[in-house]
Amino acid sequence: MQFRDLIKQYEALKSEIDHALLTAVASGHYIMGKEVTELEHRLVDYVGAKHCITCANGTDALTLALKVWQIGPGDAVFVPDFTFIATAEVVSLEGATPVFVDVDSRSFNICTESLEKAIQHTLSEGKLTPKAIIAVDLFGLPANYPAISEIAKKYQLWVLEDGAQGFGGAIGQQKACSFGDISTTSFFPAKPLGCYGDGGAVFTDNDEWADHIRSLKVHGKGTDKYDNVRIGLNSRLDTLQAAILLSKFEAFKNEELDQVNQIASLYTQRLSTLYTTPWIPDGYYSSWAQYTLIMETNDQRNKLQHYLKGHGIPTMVYYPKPMHAQTAYAHLNYTAAQNPVSHSLSQTVLSLPMHPYLTEEEVNRVCDKILEFDR
Numbered sequence: 617m618q619f620r621d622l623i624k625q626y627e628a629l630k631s632e633i634d635h636a637l638l639t640a641v642a643s644g645h646y647i648m649g650k651e652v653t654e655l656e657h658r659l660v661d662y663v664g665a666k667h668c669i670t671c672a673n674g675t676d677a678l679t680l681a682l683k684v685w686q687i688g689p690g691d692a693v694f695v696p697d698f699t700f701i702a703t704a705e706v707v708s709l710e711g712a713t714p715v716f717v718d719v720d721s722r723s724f725n726i727c728t729e730s731l732e733k734a735i736q737h738t739l740s741e742g743k744l745t746p747k748a749i750i751a752v753d754l755f756g757l758p759a760n761y762p763a764i765s766e767i768a769k770k771y772q773l774w775v776l777e778d779g780a781q782g783f784g785g786a787i788g789q790q791k792a793c794s795f796g797d798i799s800t801t802s803f804f805p806a807k808p809l810g811c812y813g814d815g816g817a818v819f820t821d822n823d824e825w826a827d828h829i830r831s832l833k834v835h836g837k838g839t840d841k842y843d844n845v846r847i848g849l850n851s852r853l854d855t856l857q858a859a860i861l862l863s864k865f866e867a868f869k870n871e872e873l874d875q876v877n878q879i880a881s882l883y884t885q886r887l888s889t890l891y892t893t894p895w896i897p898d899g900y901y902s903s904w905a906q907y908t909l910i911m912e913t914n915d916q917r918n919k920l921q922h923y924l925k926g927h928g929i930p931t932m933v934y935y936p937k938p939m940h941a942q943t944a945y946a947h948l949n950y951t952a953a954q955n956p957v958s959h960s961l962s963q964t965v966l967s968l969p970m971h972p973y974l975t976e977e978e979v980n981r982v983c984d985k986i987l988e989f990d991r
């Protein structure tokens with residue numbers, strides 16, 4: 617059994633993917649081929665944003681947003697403490713300071729009470745200027761955007777939705793990657809919609825920002841590539857990756873999202889009496905980048921992981937260290953007590969095999985072994 621079986625997906629979609637790849641290769645347009653534009657149109661329609669700008673990866677997508685907002689030294693950007701390093705790293709790379717906010721113990725996403733406290737604390741200290749909030753749709757579940765937007769409005773901050781894990785999720789009828797002033801996603805192979813290499817996208821309704829990002833991602837181009845009006849990046853999505861994404865997109869929308877939701881329901885149905893299973897608030901829809909249990913203790917988590925491994929069942933710890941505990945951020949001098957939920961989750965979470973091509977039998981085998989495990 618694989619934790620996330622990308623080969624099984626390839627085998628299921630082989631004829632579409634092979635055809636798309638060969639067509640793209642034969643076309644000779646390896647950079648900015650027509651597949652890239654077509655993909656952007658399809659993603660805009662799906663997400664319900666006005667603009668989609670594809671780019672080289674999900675980290676660059678975040679960077680492009682921060683660059684458009686000219687975030688830099690002296691600025692504070694509020695980031696959930698419990699996330700993948702990219703969310704925080706991009707802030708530091710622009711010379712700004714990430715402020716690590718604790719997360720909600722049930723949703724794993726940024727805690728809006730802690731967020732408001734962190735903003736007030738930053739303001740009262742007077743050293744940094746609050747500029748933006750990066751909310752992450754962790755494990756596929758959209759963050760609490762109704763509450764986040766209200767706080768952003770109150771303190772006049774921009775909202776950047778890091779939807780790297782959240783593509784395909786929704787709150788009511790509104791799709792993930794449409795909640796931020798700018799939203800981003802990643803097409804890294806293991807994300808909900810993955811390509812066969814690196815890829816990413818930026819979404820926004822703002823025409824001016826969209827133009828600016830289209831320029832930034834191609835060396836700050838003006839009227840053409842050899843007219844450079846600003847300092848930019850080389851951050852294009854390859855034609856081949858766009859072709860792969862186009863060939864996977866129908867199955868993603870029409871089948872895979874349903875399949876991961878059914879698998880999640882089965883896990884929850886079988887495990888929730890004994891363990892803390894993921895919480896999906898009313899009206900929220902997850903794209904299930906991960907299915908994550910919360911165990912009682914670190915020891916129990918580690919023993920269960922070991923036990924499952926012995927039975928050929930792969931699991932992962934996302935994430936073993938919150939941002940504040942990373943060596944790269946030791947200079948910010950956070951303590952575990954400042955963000956107790958993030959600390960505690962890093963000790964107790966365990967993510968189970970999750971992908972659209974897991975069979976019911978496989979899910980049941982994972983559950984049988986977990987229920988057999990002597991706590």
Ligand SMILES: *Cc1c(COP(=O)(O)O)cnc(C)c1O
Pocket residue numbers: 673674675676699700702703752778780781802803804814815816
């Ligand atoms: C994967 C990920 C990213 C970065 O995406 P890449 O395409 O790998 O650069 C950013 N934020 C989160 C939360 C992620 O999980």
